Amino acid sequence: MSVEVPTSHRFPDNARAALADATLQRGLASAKLGFRVRRSEAAARLPEFETLRDEARDIKNHVLAHLDLYLEAFEQRVTERGGHVHWAGDAAAARDIVLAICRAAGARTVTKGKSMISEEIGLNAFLEQNGVEPVETDLGEYIIQLRGEAPSHIIAPAFHVPKAEVAETFQKHHKSLDPARPLEQPRQLLEEARAMLRDRFFAADVGITGANFLIAETGATVIVTNEGNGDLTQTLPRVHIVLASLEKVVPTLEDTSTILRLLARSATGQEFTSYTTFSTGPRRGEDLDGPQEFHVVLLDNGRSDLIGTELQEVLRCIRCGACMNHCPVFGVIGGHAYGWVYPGPIGAVLSPSLIGIEEAHHLPSASTFCGRCESVCPMRIPLPGLMRHLREREYGRGIPPAAQRWGLRAWAFLAKRPRLYRLATALPVRLLGLVGRRRGAFRRLPLAGGWTAERDLPAPQGPTFQALWNRAGGRRERPR
């Protein structure tokens, strides 16, 4: 199954299904706690953590103000070192470029490191349709590839799959192995995946990885991983393709190191990931290993349209996942409910820009604006503010249901006219208070079904404060 067709427009149904999925619910409850505690401890251990967040924000703001300059510098460095940079305006262009490189290399199988851009452009399904077999080598990605599922989290793609189901999946797909082998321990699952992947690494003609950074001053691309699969993916095959979106570029190695100090701490609570791999061009004459060809596919896919708009700040994102790990909505529905590649708060801001506000309009609305995402975002992206901006676009285009819009307009009409508002509210509130007095709360109330489906509505006390204040002769004007 591919994720090319978004289901974000069905978000409420998706969410309902997720809430009813007991296995998913158990997994979410335990996983989110772990992420939060580890991030908070890692941040607390680094006294300059908050200062680093400011620096990182400033670095990316600078890059975004001079994006063309840094991208051209990056391209020049890559070319000087014998690599190739390919510019892809949209997903289809990126897929075609990758396929052309694979075909030129005569590739039959392609190993892949974890890449969200690959998910964004629906690369796996496309390669399969064209006779090239993609093999995911990140453990989580490998598991969901076997299961035909999409990632449910940007750094933990198999977040939604419990251990026992991983074992079942391996039993089903690794038919050459003894069916009686023990698969209860995570270690056993890991060893088995590693053993199964070993030959795939050697057989692959092309290796595809993502990139966490593109460094303009050196032409290097950087990936961070915990399994070492990325290194095998990019050093063993003859051809290495890096898939990256434009905004991954940073000016210098120094800048890379500043942001790296935030990335793993924000993501998994590690100080650094186990592997941080820099790739600078193809193998040189004196090198002992490395690919013969080095290609970087730079994907735009709507991002450059965000430059200079209210949404530009979302391009600072370094895909650490902290926003979703701390999001109370993601925490109860998981990633698949969002219906496209990027879940959680970052997805709520990014998806409408990439797949359209009509498709993704629920996502920015499905937030309580609790602000926790912004409070943990290492790049200080004002996610609730950006979601609010998207709600303004949605409202401006008349996407919310008519009843909702008219209700809001009627309310706003009154809220702008205090005298009328008092007249209009006093009596209904009074009546509601009288009716609700016996029980103190309503179990059901016409027009309040959304509220009372889940909880009682506490009854008003009776007269409004404004009425009571008048009655008590309370002060209305500032004393001289």
Added chain:
Amino acid sequence: MPEPSPNVALFVTCLADLFRPTVGFAAVRLLEAAGCTVTVPRAQTCCGQPAYNSGDREDAAEIARRTLPALEPFDYVVVPSGSCAAMLRLHWPALLADDAELATRVGAVAAKTWELTSFLTDVRGVDSVEAAYEGIAVYHDSCSGLRELGVREQPRRLLRSVAGLTVRDLGAPEECCGFGGLFAVKYPDISGRMVSDKADDIEASGADTLLAGDLGCLMNMAGKLKRRGSAIRVRHVAEVLANAGDAAPPIGESEA
């Protein structure tokens, strides 16, 4: 030293006005006890969040623009809600930023707007109140107050002086209760699960009382607890601090 007797405008909030006037009167009592002269300007309805958070920026800005003059003549504007206070303090300036003259005026009002408990402690230097309440309470930090205004210690400090009251923290104190204004009715299933988790946390604390500084969150949590048949009493923090516990039954409860 705090000023001798500042003139304070009470911004009542629409929920306290319509659903729970007790909160407004408790706020008045606390402010007067802290030496303030309290006025309730007539020309106020709501801070505009329902429009602002629904993408109706124009109406939200208009509400802010029309309410502004009523609040300008005062030394302070005090709000018994973290989220409405944050709306006035942080978001009104953003809404009216385009007009230079209005921007200056709204900036001045924003700068003198405070959430009730933090006004009492941080501006008026209050560190204890004359109040008694028998019970064990958990205090829920409402998201806007906590993250937009840094209200955390202030209500707890005041609550510590209430005779007979023990205050506990929730297991997940930073977790949203799932209210989120219109979110609660637009996405009832998600909101319902969030407030259900919150209710679990509240019940696990062993407290008999739930306190918070925002009526929206309180009505959400009280509504869920009531639906479950829980006996936990739910009140706005101002009611307990102002010793107004007998003035009205807890939120969602009937007269005896």
